[in-house]
Amino acid sequence: MTGWTIGIIGGSGLYAIDALEDVERLVVDTPWGAPSDTLVRGRIGAVRFVFLPRHGRGHRLSPTEVNARANIHALKLAGCTDILALSAIGSLREELPPGHFVAVDQFIDRTVHRDTSFFGAGLIAHVSMADPVCPRLSTLAAHAGERAGARMVHGGTYLAMEGPQFSTRAESHLYRQWGADVIGMTAMPEAKLAREAELPYALIGMVTDYDCWREDEAHVEVDAVLAQLVANGAKARTLVAELAAILPEARTASPIDTVLDQALITHISHVDRAKAESLGPIVSRVLAKRDG
Numbered sequence: 278m279t280g281w282t283i284g285i286i287g288g289s290g291l292y293a294i295d296a297l298e299d300v301e302r303l304v305v306d307t308p309w310g311a312p313s314d315t316l317v318r319g320r321i322g323a324v325r326f327v328f329l330p331r332h333g334r335g336h337r338l339s340p341t342e343v344n345a346r347a348n349i350h351a352l353k354l355a356g357c358t359d360i361l362a363l364s365a366i367g368s369l370r371e372e373l374p375p376g377h378f379v380a381v382d383q384f385i386d387r388t389v390h391r392d393t394s395f396f397g398a399g400l401i402a403h404v405s406m407a408d409p410v411c412p413r414l415s416t417l418a419a420h421a422g423e424r425a426g427a428r429m430v431h432g433g434t435y436l437a438m439e440g441p442q443f444s445t446r447a448e449s450h451l452y453r454q455w456g457a458d459v460i461g462m463t464a465m466p467e468a469k470l471a472r473e474a475e476l477p478y479a480l481i482g483m484v485t486d487y488d489c490w491r492e493d494e495a496h497v498e499v500d501a502v503l504a505q506l507v508a509n510g511a512k513a514r515t516l517v518a519e520l521a522a523i524l525p526e527a528r529t530a531s532p533i534d535t536v537l538d539q540a541l542i543t544h545i546s547h548v549d550r551a552k553a554e555s556l557g558p559i560v561s562r563v564l565a566k567r568d569g
């Protein structure tokens with residue numbers, strides 16, 4: 278086995294990864310409650326994967342109901358070293374038609390009804406989100422997508438909206454003016470929480486629609502999104518298998534593995550020990566270093 282354990286968060290239309298071998302289901306509980314579903318642990322070749330369908334099998338959870346803290350905490354508990362998220366996205370750009378895949382590298386967070394941090398209550402950290410995705414994993418995932426036959430665009434800004442309703446036309450035009458390239462409802466606070474958990478995160482978005490900013494095009498509807506996802510689904514699954522094939526054999530350290538060294542601000546003598554205990558593997562590394 279390699280040193281990688283890749284957590285895969287599957288978005289709308291991606292509720293299983295059939296290439297996984299030696300599969301076992303893990304029921305994991307966290308201080309934030311249960312994740313979206315049981316985790317599916319397996320391997321492809323020598324690479325370990327842990328798969329989690331973001332909305333649960335059968336798509337039971339709305340974007341607001343997805344418990345991102347539980348999901349990221351559960352993936353950390355399951356031993357993940359990195360997280361690759363796959364999502365359906367709307368396009369805010371003419372040159373990103375349905376069927377294109379985008380390796381997202383920036384976010385604008387417009388979500389308002391979600392818990393966005395593991396920290397607080399006696400243990401405070403301020404992580405940098407200046408560069409919110411891991412360039413190493415994002416580049417590898419983009420190459421895997423190309424090998425899977427996807428039309429891949431490297432880089433793009435994702436606007437995270439609360440939903441579950443799609444945008445008004447005025448909002449869609451506004452987000453274009455802000456410089457957003459694609460839109461979705463789920464990657465925030467997921468990406469922020471992955472960073473707090475010291476897990477390098479990348480997001481491959483699969484364009485399903487042109488949202489509603491184009492006057493000559495039907496506005497987005499779920500049935501069109503799902504039809505496009507069925508068309509993209511096989512490529513998304515192949516992308517995961519290709520990623521396993523191209524990952525370097527040994528995982529070298531990422532700067533994201535140790536972000537809490539700088540970000541954790543609470544003095545060790547004032548850390549709330551019960552809170553630290555509940556965060557488990559998210560803070561055990563950095564606290565052991567400071568205790569020592």
Ligand SMILES: CSC[C@H]1O[C@H](OP(=O)(O)O)[C@H](O)[C@@H]1O
Pocket residue numbers: 287288289290331332339340363364365366440461462463464499502
């Ligand atoms: C089914 S259309 C809207 C839905 O799809 C996207 O979810 P995900 O990112 O999990 O693929 C979008 O963010 C909305 O939640």
Ligand SMILES: Nc1ncnc2[nH]cnc12
Pocket residue numbers: 365366367368438443444460461462485486487488489497502
């Ligand atoms: N147009 C859109 N807006 C928000 N989330 C989406 N997911 C897929 N298409 C979307």
